[in-house]
Amino acid sequence: MINEIREPKQKRSIEKKERIIDAGWKLISTGGYYNTNTAEIAKEAGVSTGIVYQYFKDKHDILIAGLSKYGSEVFYPVLKLDNIKLDKNNIIVMISDMIDSYIDEHNISKDVHAEIMAMVHVDDEVASFFYNREIDLTNELYNIFLDIGINEDKLLEKVHIIIGLIDNLCHEVVYHKHTEMNYKSMKEIVIEIIKNLILN
Numbered sequence: 001m002i003n004e005i006r007e008p009k010q011k012r013s014i015e016k017k018e019r020i021i022d023a024g025w026k027l028i029s030t031g032g033y034y035n036t037n038t039a040e041i042a043k044e045a046g047v048s049t050g051i052v053y054q055y056f057k058d059k060h061d062i063l064i065a066g067l068s069k070y071g072s073e074v075f076y077p078v079l080k081l082d083n084i085k086l087d088k089n090n091i092i093v094m095i096s097d098m099i100d101s102y103i104d105e106h107n108i109s110k111d112v113h114a115e116i117m118a119m120v121h122v123d124d125e126v127a128s129f130f131y132n133r134e135i136d137l138t139n140e141l142y143n144i145f146l147d148i149g150i151n152e153d154k155l156l157e158k159v160h161i162i163i164g165l166i167d168n169l170c171h172e173v174v175y176h177k178h179t180e181m182n183y184k185s186m187k188e189i190v191i192e193i194i195k196n197l198i199l200n
Helices: 011-031 038-045 049-055 059-075 088-108 110-119 124-147 155-176 183-199
Strands: none
Touching: 011 038, 011 049, 011 059, 011 110, 038 049, 038 059, 059 110, 059 124, 088 110, 088 155, 088 183, 110 124, 110 155, 124 155, 155 183
């Protein structure tokens, strides 16, 4: 008989479910998805395994909940723009700060990033998360550019290309580490391409 999954209503139950999500994300982030099991998640959360199964079908369910809660911060840190000065007249500094923020966040979470990105090719729910977040990110960055007075032809498509450029540069710096490459020069080239895309 399959357990019926409950949606908690009381504050204590909601907090318990959140602890399970947090514990699952922490363990998956440090040990990997395939090296983490439900019993370990329960122990980390300070609950019984039975309690875990009241709120989640399985470990995968916990992963998806963790992605929903933390995924945008880990995989799309470009949106963490609180300390970035948004200014059409200083677009080079703005894009440079975005790239630096993206690289910093990837360095912090590079192990979980690599494993979960690999799951995109074999897991429909994980793939759906990334598809939807890419669209969300494109729309948000598009609106940011509109707000600072950039209203170029085909701006939405240009923004999507920009996100791909920043993402590829970040992966090169964090994961690939080609010693033949000058990453300072590569960053300057990416910034110049982005500047030309949205200002010319």
